[in-house]
Amino acid sequence: MDTNTTMTRRRGGRSSVVAQREGERIPRLTTLKYGIKPVEAVSEEQLERIHQASLAILREIGIEFRDETALREWREAGADVDGQRVRLEADMVMSLIAKAPSRFEMTSRDPAQRFEIAPDTMTFGAMQGAPNVRDLQGVRRASTIADLRDMNRLTQMLPGFHIAGGFTCEPTDVAVPWRHLHINHSSLVETDMPFFGLTTGKDRADDSIAMGRIVHGKAFMDANAVMIGHVSGNSPLVWDSTMLEGLRAFVDANQVVLLSPFVLGAANTPADVPATIAQLNAEALAALAYTQLTAPGAKMIYGQYSVSVSMRSGAPMSGMPEVTLINAVIGQLARRYGLPWRTTASQSSAKTFDAQSGYESAIAYMSGASACANLMMHAGGWDEAGLVCCMAKFVADAEQNLLIAKYAKGISFEHFDDALEAVRRIGPGGHYLGDAFTLRRFKEAFISPEILDYLSYEQWKVKGSKDMAQRCREKARVIIDNHKAPGMDPATREELDAFVTKRQEQISPSLA
Template identity: 30%
Template sequence: MTRPTLATLVPEEIEKIKAASLEILERTGVNIDHIEAREVLQAAGAKVEGERVYFPPKLVMEAIAKAPRQFTIHARNPSKNITVGAGDPVLAPGYGAPYVTLASGLRRKATFVDFIKFAKLSGSSANMGISGGVLVEPSDVAEKDRHNAMLYACIVNSDKPFMGSATGEKHAKDTLRMAGILFDGEKGILKQPVMISLINTITPLMLDERMVGALIAYAEAGQPVIIASLGMAGATSPATLASALALQNAEILAGITLAQTIREGTPVVYGSASSITEMRNGSLSIGAPEGAWIIATAVQIAHSYGLPCRAGGCLTDSKILDLQASYESMMSLQAAGMAGVDFVLHAAGILESYMSMSMEKFIMDDELCSMVRRFLRGTKLDVDDLAVQLIHDVGPGGQFLTSDHTYQNFRTEFWQPTLSNRETYDQWRLNDSLPMINQAEKRVNEIVDNYEIPYLDKSIERKLKEMAGI
């Protein structure tokens, strides 16, 4: 079975972008606001002048070669383990939004109650492989305790893998300690990857102390990291898409080189989050077609290095759950799926250019994820699947509705919606004729109200709760 593939550039064009990135790294360099990181890179062969680090191409390419093409993240429930880079996309919910948008369209600051609800929606999803990280920023939890409270909520409400805090070395080490409690009891030593964390660059060409501190902590512990760049073409990146890709690639390679220099073989994901600037007001546009094109091209670049790629999601600039939110989300998700993205962050719930999350959109996006996953699965082409003999037996003018072949295959061959409505108009009118957003709102309440929290040993839960300060 051949998976649908979306390619935007030919290999020679990809090589031009890669060459430009190496020139940027060697000639312009990257500002790294972390003394230890600069010292480690200098010892490995990089040139350091103040905070500026200049990367020789040989150092970069040798570091890339040390990173694994795929890796497994282990869940506390082994049946929920995920493999990144194996061909099927790992889907993760929205990340980092400070606001929640209600079904009415009203936007407000996110709370810890919202966070728990999103954790339950993610835990119940058959499509999300990750329980979450910063599902939303709960404004009612003190910032010093927020990272532990969020991690506790993700761990308790789901037995899937989770995302670690990347807001500094201390927070990363808190995450590692909590993971140690979960997986190794009192030993606190992680023997295998059990989480993944998002390390963001600052475009153009900067890595700040908090992100680098977290990167070093996770790399030393052998835990996977996504090295992601979010350039705004026309603002923080040059306006042409080629230059935006070259700059993004340079930043990501700098982070990957640091990770491999800290610990050879650290699992890393090439993270693309760049898009364009809405030039009329200077804001980021993530629902633009150029953003979907960057997603597809970034996958080609990442895979040409032998690296798994993070990009895409149900991305939109819309402020509410409307038609714009739907068509932009499907465009970016389908592009990610067809291009072969390995890790799809923001796969469900995100609105307003990463600024807000919607529970109703989470439900609708989850349906989109299911649709795209079915599209990517394709079909088998065995003799029974081709059904030539059946077609011959039925012949012209016949029907297949009552055949055994249909009965044996339709449940696995046909995608079945949980939200989309396929009734006739008359059936729809008889069955409440609820608009989609109201159906999604109803579904949110059903999931949250009836959610069964996975079993977790009470002594472990108590230790995690104490550390979370809840």
């Protein structure tokens, strides 16, 4: 094991003061309740048409479950199983989904950091899965375990995240068979937050659960959700054994599963928005129903990753209007089923942290928030269609999370009457800058971002003419240099390190 992560970095000077003030000023997000009404893109009649089309797909075409355990369980439940094809009747699907909790709590090593995931709440999770980073020098390169640790340090210190990404960027310098061990280790050491474990196969899922139990205790995890397992489907209409094995491991341990069809519009779905939604929904319903079949009452999230595909290049396109409409309808469907749902918050296809990156991510953020998504995934760092995690953008997105949270809370009338009294006091031609109500309320009434620049041109030049990417990289460096790993009992840390060492000895590092 690399013992560097056990050492507390030296802290001092101006950067320490900056980090301390930021930590004091903005506490980490907890449960966020929506105060806005969701955008609805289709009528009740149109929604019913999509819902019935999804059920027809399940009944007439079916879903392939490429997993012997799942096929056996479906057969025993009375489903029509023909080879790997499973055809499901509507009553069975909907009765199974009705067993799922509509809301559940997630917790962490910090007892104050509990939050609820539910159809009326918003949650932010960091990016996942990038094989490359754009580092603190602005250079694009393959990501390493050191980069992953830095990303987790940023996640821990920035207040705009509820859930650590787990595999925010892939440690490509660690052998693939060992990689999940180091990913989980970093999540547990660098953060005290709920995090994403690994679901790509039973062994990796079991290791994720075992490492969580070392830190949290088995009894605690039996009663509390501290991890999410991201289970991805293979569109069109396939769920495979690798992911289903991970699903079962997580629900058996009372942890959360996120079930996400993977939609590339017009590539693995029809070139039509409502038909794409109908297929996506059928895939999601099949996995959601299976989760309740194998573990009634399991905590689960209706997931989906949706982008359209460029017919010129075949590349995924972020921030497109069709995806915004898909988000709105998925929100309507998930609320119909009484389930929390997930979208992608900050996705971009840009090759650098530029205007395209900002435009696409802003559209994705507002698309999810306006549709009242309950888990805003990839809400930090996503560029190049997920191939790059940009450290500068990660910092900018963390601040955007706070702005989007303020929007999602909606308008409060708590101080409305007092504010109207200020109108009476000031009257025509006056100003409110020195009014007592303004002095009491301005910090909470109108949010004031720090990363976005509002200086005059002359002030900006005096401060070094820094663009946003440079400001974000500098802030990231300050935060990383001042990260303090959350406390962990030395005996627990020793057991966690020993587990990784033992499993590496048991697992061949060879890909053969």
